[in-house]
Amino acid sequence: MASVFFRFCVVVLFVSGWAVAPALSRSNDRIFDYFTLSLSWSPTYCSSKSGRKDRNQCQSGRRYAFVVHGLWPQYENGWPQYCKTNHYWVGRGQIKRMLDIMPSKRLIIHEWKKHGTCSRLGQKEYFKLVRTLYKKILTPARYIAPSRPLLITPETLISDFIKTNKGLKASMLSVQCGNSRNRARLSELRICFSKKGQLIDCGANERRKCRAKTLVLPPVR
Ligand code: U2P
Numbered sequence: 001m002a003s004v005f006f007r008f009c010v011v012v013l014f015v016s017g018w019a020v021a022p023a024l025s026r027s028n029d030r031i032f033d034y035f036t037l038s039l040s041w042s043p044t045y046c047s048s049k050s051g052r053k054d055r056n057q058c059q060s061g062r063r064y065a066f067v068v069h070g071l072w073p074q075y076e077n078g079w080p081q082y083c084k085t086n087h088y089w090v091g092r093g094q095i096k097r098m099l100d101i102m103p104s105k106r107l108i109i110h111e112w113k114k115h116g117t118c119s120r121l122g123q124k125e126y127f128k129l130v131r132t133l134y135k136k137i138l139t140p141a142r143y144i145a146p147s148r149p150l151l152i153t154p155e156t157l158i159s160d161f162i163k164t165n166k167g168l169k170a171s172m173l174s175v176q177c178g179n180s181r182n183r184a185r186l187s188e189l190r191i192c193f194s195k196k197g198q199l200i201d202c203g204a205n206e207r208r209k210c211r212a213k214t215l216v217l218p219p220v221r
C-alpha cells in the first residue's frame with residue numbers, strides 16, 4: 001500500500017512539474033539543456049561538520065574563498081547523474097591540475113562520476129571546461145579574501161557580481177544559503193551557462209534561492 005502511494009506521489013510530482021530532482025537514470029540518452037557552475041563559499045563549508053574533518057581544504061592557512069563545487073549538466077527541470085562511461089578513473093595528474101580551484105581530491109572524483117560523465121565530454125575536456133567557465137567569472141575584490149565576516153544581503157552579492165562581470169544578469173545567478181529567513185550563511189553561488197559556455201538565464205533548478213534577509217560570509221582562515 002505504502003509503495004503504491006509512493007509511486008502515486010512521484011507521478012503527481014513529475015506531471016505537475018514540481019519535481020526538481022535528478023532524472024532516475026544512469027544512461028546518457030537524453031541530452032541535457034545547460035550547465036550550472038556551482039561555486040562554494042569555502043569558509044562556510046569549513047565551519048560545517050564535514051568541513052572540520054577536511055584538512056586539505058580547511059586546515060588553517062588554506063585561505064580559500066569561492067571554490068568550484070562542480071559543473072553540472074542540467075535539464076530545464078532536474079538533471080542527469082552518474083551516466084555511463086568507460087572512464088571512471090580520475091588519474092593523479094588530473095586531480096593535481098584541478099586542486100587550485102577545486103581543493104578536494106574526493107570532490108574532484110565525485111563530481112566527475114556524478115556530473116562530468118553526463119556532460120558528453122571526455123574527462124580531460126570536462127575539467128578543462130570547468131576551468132574555462134570558472135575563469136570567465138571575476139570575483140569582486142571584497143570576496144577574494146575577507147579577513148572579517150561580511151554581512152550583506154543576497155541582492156548585494158548579486159549586484160556586486162553583476163558590476164564586476166560584463167554581460168552577467170541576476171537571472172543567470174542563484175544564491176544558496178542556510179534555511180533561516182533572517183540570517184543565514186552563504187553556501188553557494190550558482191551561475192548558468194549554455195552548452196557552448198555562454199552566460200544564460202538559469203532554469204527551474206536554480207529557482208530555489210536564498211531567502212535570508214542577511215547573508216553571512218564567514219572570513220577566510
Ligand atoms: O543541493 C544538494 C546537492 O544536489 C546536487 N544538485 C543540486 C542542484 C542541482 O541543480 N544539481 C545538482 O546536482 C548537488 O550534488 P553534488 O554534486 O554535491 O553531489 C548538490 O550539492
